Amino acid sequence: MTTDTVQPTAIPERISGLVPLSRNLWWSWKPRAEALYRHLDPILFEALEENPVLLLGRVASERLREAAADPAYLAHYDEVMAEFEALLDAPPATTWVGAHQPELVNRPVAYFSAEFGVHPALPIYSGGLGVLAGDHTKAASDLGLPLVGVSLLYRHGYLRQRLTHDGWQLDVTPLLEPGAEPTALMLGPDGEPLTVDIALDNPDERVKLHIWRVQVGRVALYLLDADVEGNPEWTRAVSSRLYGGDQEHRIRQEKILGIGGVRALRAMGIDPVYWHGNEGHAGFHLLERAREYVAEGLTFAEASERVIASSVFTTHTPVPAGHDVFPPYLMDRYFSFYWPRLGLSREEFLALGHHDASGDGFNMTALSMRLSGYRNGVSIRHGEITRSMWHDLWPDIEPALAPITSITNGVHLPTWISPPLQELLDHYLAPGWWKRVEDPATWEPVLSIPDEELWQIREENKALLLDFLHEYTRERWTSGEIDPKQVTAAGPFLQTQPLTIGFARRFATYKRATLIFNDPDRLARILTDPSRPVQLIFAGKAHPADDGGKRLIQEIFWRALDPRFQGRIAFAEDYDMLLASRLYAGVDVWLNNPRAPLEASGTSGMKAAANGALNLSILDGWWIEGWQANPESGWGLEPSALMDGSGDDADADTIYTALEQQVVPLYYERDDDNLPREWLRRSKEAIRSLAPLFSSQRMVIDYINRLYVPACKGGLRFEEEPAAVGSAERGE
Numbered sequence: 001m002t003t004d005t006v007q008p009t010a011i012p013e014r015i016s017g018l019v020p021l022s023r024n025l026w027w028s029w030k031p032r033a034e035a036l037y038r039h040l041d042p043i044l045f046e047a048l049e050e051n052p053v054l055l056l057g058r059v060a061s062e063r064l065r066e067a068a069a070d071p072a073y074l075a076h077y078d079e080v081m082a083e084f085e086a087l088l089d090a091p092p093a094t095t096w097v098g099a100h101q102p103e104l105v106n107r108p109v110a111y112f113s114a115e116f117g118v119h120p121a122l123p124i125y126s127g128g129l130g131v132l133a134g135d136h137t138k139a140a141s142d143l144g145l146p147l148v149g150v151s152l153l154y155r156h157g158y159l160r161q162r163l164t165h166d167g168w169q170l171d172v173t174p175l176l177e178p179g180a181e182p183t184a185l186m187l188g189p190d191g192e193p194l195t196v197d198i199a200l201d202n203p204d205e206r207v208k209l210h211i212w213r214v215q216v217g218r219v220a221l222y223l224l225d226a227d228v229e230g231n232p233e234w235t236r237a238v239s240s241r242l243y244g245g246d247q248e249h250r251i252r253q254e255k256i257l258g259i260g261g262v263r264a265l266r267a268m269g270i271d272p273v274y275w276h277g278n279e280g281h282a283g284f285h286l287l288e289r290a291r292e293y294v295a296e297g298l299t300f301a302e303a304s305e306r307v308i309a310s311s312v313f314t315t316h317t318p319v320p321a322g323h324d325v326f327p328p329y330l331m332d333r334y335f336s337f338y339w340p341r342l343g344l345s346r347e348e349f350l351a352l353g354h355h356d357a358s359g360d361g362f363n364m365t366a367l368s369m370r371l372s373g374y375r376n377g378v379s380i381r382h383g384e385i386t387r388s389m390w391h392d393l394w395p396d397i398e399p400a401l402a403p404i405t406s407i408t409n410g411v412h413l414p415t416w417i418s419p420p421l422q423e424l425l426d427h428y429l430a431p432g433w434w435k436r437v438e439d440p441a442t443w444e445p446v447l448s449i450p451d452e453e454l455w456q457i458r459e460e461n462k463a464l465l466l467d468f469l470h471e472y473t474r475e476r477w478t479s480g481e482i483d484p485k486q487v488t489a490a491g492p493f494l495q496t497q498p499l500t501i502g503f504a505r506r507f508a509t510y511k512r513a514t515l516i517f518n519d520p521d522r523l524a525r526i527l528t529d530p531s532r533p534v535q536l537i538f539a540g541k542a543h544p545a546d547d548g549g550k551r552l553i554q555e556i557f558w559r560a561l562d563p564r565f566q567g568r569i570a571f572a573e574d575y576d577m578l579l580a581s582r583l584y585a586g587v588d589v590w591l592n593n594p595r596a597p598l599e600a601s602g603t604s605g606m607k608a609a610a611n612g613a614l615n616l617s618i619l620d621g622w623w624i625e626g627w628q629a630n631p632e633s634g635w636g637l638e639p640s641a642l643m644d645g646s647g648d649d650a651d652a653d654t655i656y657t658a659l660e661q662q663v664v665p666l667y668y669e670r671d672d673d674n675l676p677r678e679w680l681r682r683s684k685e686a687i688r689s690l691a692p693l694f695s696s697q698r699m700v701i702d703y704i705n706r707l708y709v710p711a712c713k714g715g716l717r718f719e720e721e722p723a724a725v726g727s728a729e730r731g732e
C-alpha cells in the first residue's frame with residue numbers, strides 16, 4: 001500500500017488517467033505521453049523542469065477543461081493510455097524475458113545502487129553512474145525483467161551548480177519536497193508508514209527508515225529515508241545528501257543502503273532470488289544476507305557460499321578515489337556489534353575488505369568482489385584494467401585470468417534520442433522499432449533517411465539547444481543574480497551555423513576538461529576562421545570538495561570571456577539530465593579526451609552518437625569498441641602512452657590536427673544545396689551502427705544471458721535446499 005502526498009487540482013474525469021500516468025516515469029521516455037502534459041501548458045511545463053506531478057497541481061483548471069473537451073487531445077490521450085495499460089497488463093510471455101529466459105519470470109533481481117538518474121525531477125544522481133542505473137532500470141522494464149531497485153531518498157538531492165562572477169563553482173542545495181516528486185510512501189497493513197530499523201553505531205539506538213516507491217514502467221524503485229520523526233536529530237540528515245559529507249557520513253549511508261535495503265525488501269515481502277550490487281557503495285547488502293543465513297543456523301562459510309552463488313557485482317572505475325575504503329576505527333565503531341552475528345572475529349571480518357593497495361582499510365570493492373560470484377567491468381578495456389587491479393584477490397590464479405568479465409555499458413535510447421529525431425525514425429524504421437532497439441537490423445533503414453530530412457532535424461535540435469541555453473541565461477539575468485560577465489560566459493553569441501562541439505562531464509582531473517586550451521593560439525585559429533567557424537560548449541560539475549576541478553571550470557569561464565575566441569566558447573551551468581539531453585541532441589561533435597586508460601566506459605558519447613553526432617575521442621573506454629565497430633562513426637584518437645601528464649601535449653596536438661585536417665573540412669564540405677552530404681552519411685552511420693550496440697537493452701540482455709541466469713540458478717539451488725540441510729553438510 002502507498003500514499004501519494006499531494007493531490008492535484010481537480011482533473012476532469014475524462015482525462016483523470018493523467019494522474020497515475022504522471023506517477024509512473026514511463027511517460028518520460030514516451031514522447032507521445034510527454035506531449036500530453038506539454039500540451040496543457042508548454043511554458044509552465046518547461047518552467048517546472050518537465051515535471052508533470054507539479055504541472056497537474058499548478059495548471060489552470062480551465063486548460064484542463066479545454067483539453068477534456070478537445071477531440072484531438074482526447075484521441076491522443078486514449079492512444080497513450082491504451083499503450084500504458086497494455087504495458088502494465090502485458091502477460092510475461094509477451095516480453096523479451098518471457099520469450100527468451102522464461103526461468104527469470106517472477107524471480108526478482110534486487111538491484112542496489114547509491115544513485116539512480118531516472119528523471120531530472122528526481123535528483124538522486126550525481127553523474128554517469130546514477131544515469132546508468134536509471135537506464136538499466138528502464139531497459140529492465142522494457143524487457144520485462146522483474147527488477148527491484150534499492151537506493152536512498154536524498155531530500156537535498158545532488159547539489160546544483162552556480163558560477164560566481166569570478167567563475168568559481170558554488171554548490172547550491174536543492175530541496176526535494178516529497179510530493180513534488182513522483183514518489184509514494186509505503187504503508188503497512190495498519191495504514192501507518194512501513195518502517196524498518198537499523199543500528200548505526202550503537203546497538204541500543206535503532207534508527208527508523210521509511211520507504212518511498214518510484215514506479216519506472218513495470219519496475220519499482222524503493223528509496224530509503226532516515227528523515228523520520230523520532231529519530232535522533234543527527235541521523236535524520238544521513239540520507240539527505242548524496243555524497244555531501246565525510247567518510248563517516250558515507251559509512252552511515254552505505255549501512256542504510258545495504259543493510260536497511262535488505263530489511264526493507266523483507267518488510268515488503270519481496271524475496272529476490274538473486275542480487276546485483278552496482279558499485280561498491282552497496283556492498284553491505286552482501287553481509288546482511290550472510291547474517292540472515294547465519295541466524296538460520298549456517299556457518300559463515302556456508303552462508304557466504306550462498307551469497308556468492310546468487311550475487312552479481314559491477315565495478316565502474318579504475319580511479320582509486322572511486323573506491324570506498326573505510327579506516328578500521330570506523331569499521332569498529334559501526335560493525336563491532338555486527339561481526340559477532342556473522343560468527344566472525346574482528347580479524348576475519350576485516351579480512352573481507354582487505355586489499356593490498358588499501359593498507360589496513362576496509363575496501364568496499366574488495367568486499368563486493370569476494371562475496372559476489374559474478375563480477376564485471378563496464379567495457380572490454382575496463383575489464384582488462386579491472387583484472388589487473390584486483391587479481392591479487394585470487395593469488396592462485398594467473399592475473400589475466402582473474403574471474404572478472406566485462407559487459408559494456410549502454411544507454412536507454414527512448415530516453416536519450418530527442419523527440420524530433422524519434423519522430424523522424426517513426427517514419428523510416430519499422431513500426432514498434434523501439435521494442436527492438438538492440439537489434440542491428442532495426443536500424444538499417446536509417447541509411448534511407450533523406451539527407452535533407454536528417455539535416456533539418458539536426459538543425460532544429462541545435463536551435464533547441466541554443467534556445468534552452470539562452471532562456472536559462474535570460475532567467476538568471478532577470479533574477480538580478482548575475483552580471484554581464486556571467487552572461488557572456490554562458491554563450492550569448494552561440495549561433496546555429498558553426499560546427500558545434502560539446503564537452504560535458506564531471507570535472508575530475510583525469511577527464512582533462514581544459515586539454516583543448518593546451519595551445520590557445522592554435523585553438524583560436526580553429527574557432528575563428530571566418531568561413532569555417534567552430535564553437536565549443538562546456539558543461540559539468542566538480543565534486544563539492546574538489547577545488548582542483550573547480551579551478552578547471554574557472555579556467556573555462558575566463559577563456560569564454562577572452563575576446564580572442566570571439567564569443568565561440570560557452571560554459572553552461574548546472575549539468576543535469578535535462579541540459580544533458582539538449583546537449584547530446586544539439587551538438588555536431590562530441591569531444592572526449594580522458595587520460596587513458598582511466599575512462600572505464602563513458603556513456604555521454606553513446607547518447608550523442610544515437611542522436612547523430614560524431615564522436616571525436618581518445619581511444620579509451622567504450623569508444624575503443626564503438627570506433628572499431630564502425631570507424632565512420634567518428635574519429636578515434638590514439639592516446640599518448642605517457643601516463644605522467646607529459647602526454648597531454650601529444651594528445652592535444654592529436655586533437656588539433658584531427659580538427660584542422662578532418663573534422664572541420666568535412667563539416668564545411670557543402671554541395672549546391674549547402675548540405676554536408678558526406679557528414680550526413682557518417683551521421684547516419686553513427687546512428688545505425690552505434691545505437692543498437694550501445695543500447696541499454698543490449699546491455700541488460702548481456703547481463704541476463706551472462707550473469708543473471710547463472711546467478712538466478714545459484715539462488716534457486718539453495719532455495720530448494722533449506723538452511724538445515726546446509727548445516728548438516730558441515731559434518732561431511
Ligand SMILES: *Cc1c(COP(=O)(O)O)cnc(C)c1O
Binds near residue numbers: 129580
Ligand atoms: C550520460 C550522463 C553522464 C555520463 O557521462 P560520461 O560520458 O560517463 O562522462 C553524466 N551526467 C549526465 C547528466 C548524463 O546524462
